[in-house]
Amino acid sequence: MKHRLCSTILLLSALLLGTGFGAVAHGHALEPGYLEVRQIDARLYAVVWKKPSANGAPMAITVQLPQQCDPRTEGQLVLDGGAYYARWTTTCEGGLEGGTLQIAGLERTSTDVLVRFDFADGVTGTHRLTPTDTSFVVPEQPDRLEVVRTYFAFGVEHILGGIDHLLFVLALLLLVKGSRRIVITVTAFTLAHSITLAGATLGWIHMPGAPIEAAIALSIAFVAAEILHSRQGRPGLTERYPWIVAFTFGLLHGFGFAGALAEVGLPQAEIPVALLFFNVGVEVGQLLFVAAVFAAFWLIRRLTQRITVPQVTWASAVPAYAIGSLAVFWVFQRTTAFFP
Numbered sequence: 001m002k003h004r005l006c007s008t009i010l011l012l013s014a015l016l017l018g019t020g021f022g023a024v025a026h027g028h029a030l031e032p033g034y035l036e037v038r039q040i041d042a043r044l045y046a047v048v049w050k051k052p053s054a055n056g057a058p059m060a061i062t063v064q065l066p067q068q069c070d071p072r073t074e075g076q077l078v079l080d081g082g083a084y085y086a087r088w089t090t091t092c093e094g095g096l097e098g099g100t101l102q103i104a105g106l107e108r109t110s111t112d113v114l115v116r117f118d119f120a121d122g123v124t125g126t127h128r129l130t131p132t133d134t135s136f137v138v139p140e141q142p143d144r145l146e147v148v149r150t151y152f153a154f155g156v157e158h159i160l161g162g163i164d165h166l167l168f169v170l171a172l173l174l175l176v177k178g179s180r181r182i183v184i185t186v187t188a189f190t191l192a193h194s195i196t197l198a199g200a201t202l203g204w205i206h207m208p209g210a211p212i213e214a215a216i217a218l219s220i221a222f223v224a225a226e227i228l229h230s231r232q233g234r235p236g237l238t239e240r241y242p243w244i245v246a247f248t249f250g251l252l253h254g255f256g257f258a259g260a261l262a263e264v265g266l267p268q269a270e271i272p273v274a275l276l277f278f279n280v281g282v283e284v285g286q287l288l289f290v291a292a293v294f295a296a297f298w299l300i301r302r303l304t305q306r307i308t309v310p311q312v313t314w315a316s317a318v319p320a321y322a323i324g325s326l327a328v329f330w331v332f333q334r335t336t337a338f339f340p
Contacts, residue, residue, distance in 0.1 A: 031052050031082065031083065031111070033049075033051055033061060033113035034264050035050070035063060035114070035115045035116070036116045036117075037115075037116070037118070038118040039095075040089070042095070043093060043095075044090075044091055045089065047075075047088050047090055048086075048087050049074050049085065049086045050084070051074075051083060052084075052111060053083055058077055059105075059111070061105040061109060062103070062105055063101075063102075064102040064104050065092070065099070066092065066099020066101055066138065067100070068093045068099055070091055075087060097139065098138065101135060103134050108131070110131065111131075112131075112153075112154075114126065114129075114154070114265070115136075116267055117138060123141075125139065126150050126267055126274075127146060128146075128149070147274050148277050151273075151274040151277045152281040152284075153281060154264060154278055155285065156281040156285040157281075157285070158282065159257075159282045159289070162256075164220060164330060165286075167220050167323050167327070168220045169289060169290065170289075171320075171323050172189070172223060174227055175227050176239070184243050185242040185246045188244075188247040189246040189249075189250040190250070190286070192249075192250025193254030193257060193282075194283075195251065195254060196251045196254030196255050197254040197255075197275075199258075200254070201266065207255050209255075213259075213330075213334045214334040215252050216249075216252050217327050217334055218327070218331055219253070220323060220324075220326070220330075222238075222249075223238055223323075224327060225324065226238040226239060227317075227319070228317055228321075257278075257282060261275075
């Protein structure tokens with residue numbers, strides 16, 4: 001049993017080092033693009049276009065408005081934070097409806113673009129464009145379920161692409177023993193980040209982004225250190241009261257989720273629905289990750305149960321060092337964002 005456990009830990013460590021350090025510079029999925037087209041009168045529209053930054057330059061994607069619009073392409077780009085913005089007005093003879101809107105070059109990327117259009121009569125629509133679906137026809141009557149699909153998908157993608165959030169959950173799973181304690185711990189984390197996600201998104205509470213991101217990295221380093229203490233026979237606060245630690249740090253992670261949601265914006269007429277299903281998407285993605293971790297544990301044990309591996313006393317500490325190293329790197333990297 002000890003040999004199989006040793007093999008499991010070593011293989012898990014290799015997986016962490018292979019995937020985690022591959023994303024070490026960011027910790028988050030690439031932020032999506034955002035396009036807003038707001039009708040001013042029968043022919044005039046105001047356009048806001050956010051283009052993600054790729055290696056310090058605007059991503060090579062371009063807006064192509066419907067043929068009846070002039071101008072069809074983006075205005076002058078201005079760097080604002082981590083993305084490039086363009087704002088301009090366009091005239092669309094006969095309106096926007098029925099025309100094809102496209103993001104040229106999106107098929108060569110790994111990001112998405114959220115498109116929001118607001119008509120003068122108060123009707124709002126959203127559509128999510130992806131590398132495999134780069135255009136759509138603007139409908140006369142927007143599908144209200146599109147908001148549900150769009151924000152649910154963004155929620156799932158954000159949590160599965162945010163390696164820092166996943167490493168925190170993984171560290172908890174490595175430390176907490178027993179199905180009941182794991183369920184309570186994950187539930188506490190979910191409840192906490194749902195509270196701050198809603199509060200920050202609705203404007204009830206506010207925290208600056210850079211300190212929050214650094215604190216999220218610190219939370220991962222803290223739990224990694226707790227794993228080491230546990231392996232040394234000195235159980236810490238997380239092992240004894242995991243739900244308290246999960247809830248406390250879950251509040252911080254909720255601010256991180258809110259920051260991601262702020263990047264794509266919310267449809268003003270559908271804020272409760274969009275917020276709810278973004279959160280549902282985050283939770284579904286989190287549950288998929290937890291299920292994948294347990295499936296990996298089971299599969300690795302099955303694959304190694306007939307393999308004799310020499311017992312290595314330090315093997316159980318390798319995952320903690322791998323997680324902690326990534327976390328400490330992010331702490332220093334994100335702390336530099338405090339300064340201009």
